[in-house]
Amino acid sequence: MSNDNYENISDDADRIEEAVPDAPAHDTEIPVDTNDGGELAVERPTDEADEAYGRGEGVGEGQEVLGLSQGQIVWSRFIRHRGAIFGLITITCVLLLSLLSMGIGPIDGLWRVQEISSGDVINGGRPTLSLPGIGGSEFAIGLNPFGQDSLGRDYFAQVMKGVQTSLLVAAILGAVAITIGVTVGSLAGFYRGKVDMALMRFTDLIITLPVIVLGAVLGALVGRLPFRLGAGPELTAAIRDQMPVLLAVALGLVLWTGLARLVRSEFLTLREREFVDSARVAGASDWRIITKHMLPNAIGVIVVNGTLLMSAAVTLEAALSFVGFGIAEPKISLGRLISENQGAFSTRPWLFWWPGLFIILIALSINFIGDGLRDAFDPRTKKIPSARAMAKAEKQLAASRAEYQRSKEEAR
Numbered sequence: 301m302s303n304d305n306y307e308n309i310s311d312d313a314d315r316i317e318e319a320v321p322d323a324p325a326h327d328t329e330i331p332v333d334t335n336d337g338g339e340l341a342v343e344r345p346t347d348e349a350d351e352a353y354g355r356g357e358g359v360g361e362g363q364e365v366l367g368l369s370q371g372q373i374v375w376s377r378f379i380r381h382r383g384a385i386f387g388l389i390t391i392t393c394v395l396l397l398s399l400l401s402m403g404i405g406p407i408d409g410l411w412r413v414q415e416i417s418s419g420d421v422i423n424g425g426r427p428t429l430s431l432p433g434i435g436g437s438e439f440a441i442g443l444n445p446f447g448q449d450s451l452g453r454d455y456f457a458q459v460m461k462g463v464q465t466s467l468l469v470a471a472i473l474g475a476v477a478i479t480i481g482v483t484v485g486s487l488a489g490f491y492r493g494k495v496d497m498a499l500m501r502f503t504d505l506i507i508t509l510p511v512i513v514l515g516a517v518l519g520a521l522v523g524r525l526p527f528r529l530g531a532g533p534e535l536t537a538a539i540r541d542q543m544p545v546l547l548a549v550a551l552g553l554v555l556w557t558g559l560a561r562l563v564r565s566e567f568l569t570l571r572e573r574e575f576v577d578s579a580r581v582a583g584a585s586d587w588r589i590i591t592k593h594m595l596p597n598a599i600g601v602i603v604v605n606g607t608l609l610m611s612a613a614v615t616l617e618a619a620l621s622f623v624g625f626g627i628a629e630p631k632i633s634l635g636r637l638i639s640e641n642q643g644a645f646s647t648r649p650w651l652f653w654w655p656g657l658f659i660i661l662i663a664l665s666i667n668f669i670g671d672g673l674r675d676a677f678d679p680r681t682k683k684i685p686s687a688r689a690m691a692k693a694e695k696q697l698a699a700s701r702a703e704y705q706r707s708k709e710e711a712r
Contacts, residue, residue, distance in 0.1 A: 377676040384672020387665035398463040419452035427650050446654045459654045462634040469548040469617045474610040476552025481559030489567025507557045516625035518550045543627050559605045566598040600677025607670030614663045634659050
């Protein structure tokens with residue numbers, strides 16, 4: 301080929317290059333400032349960068365998690381979940397309100413009524429709580445912010461006691477169900493074979509037990525068994541006083557089945573991974589492989605389903621107490637408060653509003669926290685970049701293009 305042909309081809313390439321705008325692609329070099337006083341270095345964009353520039357997925361995601369541990373990554377994703385933060389703040393405020401007002405155990409609270417007793421009904425037992433724009437012009441608590449029941453007992457103190465009972469049942473039930481479910485599921489998924497078959501058949505047997513009926517039977521036994529055994533008044537009072545704990549443990553013994561199946565499924569997948577084979581070749585025991593290598597990788601499933609169990613425990617305890625088979629006197633629960641005052645629904649509806657409101661707040665808050673934990677632990681969950689993040693990425697891309705163009709002109 302002659303020199304004239306080479307010159308014509310070169311001129312055509314220059315014209316095409318000027319007509320087509322430069323854009324970062326797989327074969328494009330992007331200038332990077334070396335900050336050492338020398339010339340601009342060039343860097344080829346990776347596939348991840350192309351994905352970020354092309355579709356907007358993962359804009360800045362790699363830089364956000366760079367150098368962070370797994371726990372820090374999960375926490376950073378969790379705090380960006382608005383529903384989870386709302387649930388965390390709400391459940392914390394409800395817990396602090398109940399503890400500060402009514403205390404816990406031998407520690408008295410700050411509220412004026414610590415021993416719930418009957419008294420005179422003031423102003424028909426109406427709530428004295430006043431909010432700006434809702435029943436008053438200024439904020440005021442009054443003597444009975446949530447009103448009084450038919451016996452003149454302060455309803456705020458009763459509701460706060462019921463909140464403590466609901467949270468106690470949720471915590472104990474969650475701990476018992478998670479312990480049994482994780483143990484059964486991990487052993488079945490890791491060993492498989494006869495161990496898996498025996499544990500799963502036992503799980504199927506527990507699933508057939510009706511939870512509501514079991515809770516009702518337990519409530520009836522706790523109320524009647526001390527008398528049939530001839531127990532003294534002190535033992536009878538002690539058993540009734542521990543009714544929330546007994547109910548939570550009994551429910552936890554039958555509500556672990558769903559979690560066990562999920563953990564088993566997760567372990568069946570994890571046991572085939574390379575890091576498990578490496579640990580086995582290195583001489584690690586089964587206990588170490590399960591606890592140090594497999595459980596941390598299944599923690600997302602465990603935490604999320606644990607929060608769902610705790611949320612279900614709140615509504616289940618309220619349902620059992622409402623039908624009269626749950627927590628009995630002298631303990632107070634939110635469901636029992638609704639049950640005792642169901643005859644006053646048309647005349648004093650606030651006796652339903654307050655316990656119902658706190659049942660909804662507690663259940664929704666725990667569900668929101670579980671939803672946020674699910675998104676935080678799931679690496680496949682990606683947040684769509686906001687308009688501000690996309691605009692920032694576009695500006696950075698335009699600056700890179702302009703800098704590259706200037707360096708190209710200077711090279712010519």
